[in-house]
Amino acid sequence: MDEKEFDVATQLLIYGQVExxxxxxxxxxxxxAENNYDFAKKVNSVPLMAAEFPHAAQDYSIVFAGEGEQLLPVVVMGIKQDENLYxxxxxxxxxxxxxxxxxRYPFVFASTDEGKTLTLCLDESYSGCNKENRGERLFDGDGEQTQYLSKVLEFLQDYQNHYQRTQAFCSKLVELDLFEDMGAKFTLPSGEERTLTGFKVINKEKLKAIKQEDLSQLFASDGLELIYLHLHSLRNLNKMLQNSGATSEQNVSDEPEDSAEIH
Structure with a gap:
């Protein structure tokens, strides 16, 4: 039986016609606004901000994907490239x-100068966009931004601030050399074998071996709490596999049960 590999770092954009x-x-x-998330139905993982760990760890597996400055936490949402089981x-x-x-969809910040200048953009292909006054106006009759648009900007600016803090957290983990590459083998109901790869996790032995000074810094910056939330969340990968009908050939986490405004 051929074994196929799926790279969790592969991102399918949820944005279509961005202006x-x-x-x-x-x-x-x-x-x-519509309570419909079909736009994300084919996205198997999305970035996660550090501030979201306490909430996300209850439902998702939090892993890390990317390299260098592009390394970020992500939540795993599918075991196939075009699949979101959530x-x-x-x-x-x-x-x-x-x-x-x-x-934040259908809005997003875009930049052409590596983040120095941010421009608010909108996915005009979003089904909720209209010119019939349905929902919230972007501008009033005088051409001034509405309270709704101001709140959108506030949310995205808050998101950007958390993004920078999350990057700093990841850079510290890289500096301490705490990561290891990891994969999980599983079998689909059809009998087809796959391997979930392309992500990194914290190596617990490396964590135990770091210097006391570094450990104290992680504790003071809440980084240690985030690490344990990450490790604790890995059990959700097995739950996701079970919900998909797949069977895992290995437990991806043996973290004990009592392990230790974007939210």
Whole structure:
């Protein structure tokens, strides 16, 4: 039986037709929020901010993907490239917590100068976009941004701040050389074998071996709590596999049960 490999770091963009938000183009536009997440149905993992760990660890496996400055925490949501097991056939999100990366849709910040200047953009292909005053207006009759648009900007700016803090947290983990590459083998109901790879996890033996000074710094910065939330969350990968009908050939975590505004 051939064994196939799936790389969890592979990202499928949830954004389609992205345009910068401006009053000339979007003066008459409104956004009707919809409780439908079909736009994320084919995304198997999304980035996660450090501040989200306490909530996300209850529902998802938190791992790390990428290299260098691009290394970030992600939540695993599927075992196939075009699969999100947390969105059902009705487009509903089936977990209590929805990552901020998903909640900010259809808006996103874009930059052409490595983050020095951020431009608010909108996915105009979002089904909730309209010119019939359904939902929330982006601009009022005088061309000024509405309270709704101001809140959107506030949320995305908050997200960007958390992104920078999360990058700093990951850089510290890389500096301490705490990561190891990890994979999980599982079998689909069809009998097909697959390997979930392309992610990193904290090596507990390396964590135990770090200097007391580094350990104290991690504790003081809440980094140690985030590490244990990450390790604790790995058990959710087995739950996700079971929910998909797949069977795991190995336990991806043996973390004990009592292990230790974007939220």
């Amino acid at each position: 910068a938000v401006n009053k000339k183009r979007h003066l008459d536009w409104s956004i009707k 969105v059902n056939d009705q487009g509903q999100w089936v977990a209590k917590y929805i990552p901020a990366f998903v909640r």
